[in-house]
Amino acid sequence: MLETSARLLRLLSLFQGRRYWSGADLASRLEVTSRTLRRDVDKLRQLGYPIHSTSGAEGGYQLGAGTNMPPLLLDDDEAVAVALGLRYAASAAVEGVGEASVRALAKIEQILPPRLARRVSALQLVMVASKWDKSSVDAQTLSTIASACRDQEILRFSYSDHTGSPSAREVEPHRLVHTGRRWYLVAWDLERGDWRTFRGDRMAKGLAAGRRFIPREPPSKDLFAYVSRGWWQASPCRVRVKLLVSAEVAAQRVEPYFGLLEPIDNGSCYFDVGASTFEGIAMHLALLGFDFSVTEPAELVASVRQLAERYGRATPTR
Numbered sequence: 001m002l003e004t005s006a007r008l009l010r011l012l013s014l015f016q017g018r019r020y021w022s023g024a025d026l027a028s029r030l031e032v033t034s035r036t037l038r039r040d041v042d043k044l045r046q047l048g049y050p051i052h053s054t055s056g057a058e059g060g061y062q063l064g065a066g067t068n069m070p071p072l073l074l075d076d077d078e079a080v081a082v083a084l085g086l087r088y089a090a091s092a093a094v095e096g097v098g099e100a101s102v103r104a105l106a107k108i109e110q111i112l113p114p115r116l117a118r119r120v121s122a123l124q125l126v127m128v129a130s131k132w133d134k135s136s137v138d139a140q141t142l143s144t145i146a147s148a149c150r151d152q153e154i155l156r157f158s159y160s161d162h163t164g165s166p167s168a169r170e171v172e173p174h175r176l177v178h179t180g181r182r183w184y185l186v187a188w189d190l191e192r193g194d195w196r197t198f199r200g201d202r203m204a205k206g207l208a209a210g211r212r213f214i215p216r217e218p219p220s221k222d223l224f225a226y227v228s229r230g231w232w233q234a235s236p237c238r239v240r241v242k243l244l245v246s247a248e249v250a251a252q253r254v255e256p257y258f259g260l261l262e263p264i265d266n267g268s269c270y271f272d273v274g275a276s277t278f279e280g281i282a283m284h285l286a287l288l289g290f291d292f293s294v295t296e297p298a299e300l301v302a303s304v305r306q307l308a309e310r311y312g313r314a315t316p317t318r
Contacts, residue, residue, distance in 0.1 A: 007032070011040050015051065015063035022060040076116055083108050083120045137183050137200040141207060142176065145185055145200070148209045149173045155187070158204035171196070172213045177227045184227045188216055195219040197227055225255070238274040239281060239300050244291040245269070253288050278303040286311075 007030055014021060014029060027037045041051055041061060050064040074082065112120065148155045156170045171187035178184075183200035195218075220226035243250050247261045247269035254261060259273035271292075275281045282303040285292055294304050 008040055008043060011037075012044060012049065015044075015049075015061070020060055020062045026061060079108070079112065079116055080119050083112065083116075141200060141203060142183060144207045144209065145173060145203075146176055148207075149175060151209070152212055152215055154190070154210040154213055155207055156210060157207040159198055160202045160204075169196075169198070170210075171198075172216065174215065174218055175223055176200075177223050179224065179227060186219070186223055186227065236274075236276060237278050237281060237299070238272070239278075239294075239297065241271045241273065241281075241285060241300075242293040243269050243271050243288070244293065250288075250290065253290070258284070279307075282307045 011026070011030060014026065023034055023037060027034050030037065030040075032040070041053065045051055052062045052064050054060055109117065109120075145155065147153075152172075154170060155173050156168070158166050159169045160166050170190045171185075172190065173185055173187045175186050176183060177186060185198045185200065185203070187196060187198065188194070189196040242264070243261075244267065246266055247263040250261050250269055250271065254271065259271055262270040262272070264270060273281055273284065275284065278297075278299040281300060285294075285304070286307060294301055
């Protein structure tokens with residue numbers, strides 16, 4: 001059995017790692033009796049940790065929110081992950097997070113053991129962050145959404161579509177998806193009776209969490225591809241191109257979030273794709289490395305020809 005002080009630290013770590021513990025599970029983890037567990041919980045309460053308990057056969061314990069932020073206990077991997085995450089967040093565009101991330105990072109790096117500081121430095125040297133412009137999302141909004149996803153609580157909020165038209169939404173939130181440029185919420189829209197994707201920067205501040213719900217089967221196992229596919233389907237420039245390779249071969253180069261492949265025969269397939277400009281689609285087709293056929297729309301035909309002429313001028317014949 002661990003000594004009392006070590007056991008209290010272990011108990012606090014368990015509370016911080018899971019939302020709810022049954023008394024039997026905690027006693028088993030700590031290898032103590034239920035009576036000893038109750039005494040340890042009381043000692044943590046005396047130290048200022050708000051631990052809630054329920055009695056009965058299904059009774060258990062839960063670490064609640066207190067007036068002050070309690071100390072956190074992190075293992076080596078968690079400490080490294082937090083330090084790297086804060087370094088990234090300090091330069092990311094989640095509104096209101098940058099300055100706080102720098103302060104928190106300074107505190108953590110000050111107390112990191114040398115062996116962990118070396119790990120963080122090594123990982124930071126080989127990490128390459130995206131140079132894309134990221135959307136500005138309020139940190140409190142993201143936190144509220146994430147908590148509602150975790151706790152399976154309905155969200156009510158005002159949402160503005162791409163035209164700026166507002167609407168009141170009530171949804172069952174499932175997951176937050178970060179595409180590298182924006183944050184999206186995948187959720188079941190209760191009024192529309194279907195899955196919807198919401199851009200985080202279009203969701204009004206002050207979201208309200210409501211009653212609990214039973215989670216549904218998600219619309220896709222790959223939610224990143226699901227969100228990205230929804231983006232290109234809503235793009236202003238959408239086309240269907242004939243690739244002169246089989247769908248199986250094309251799938252080796254075409255990620256699901258780039259577009260949709262539809263087999264024609266063993267040597268060709270259709271590629272449905274969208275982008276903000278026809279020039280962007282033409283450039284993407286060139287990068288695939290496959291022969292293709294384009295007959296419409298006229299804007300895409302013109303963009304492909306312009307690109308071909310540009311490539312021709314770049315490689316003049318002798």
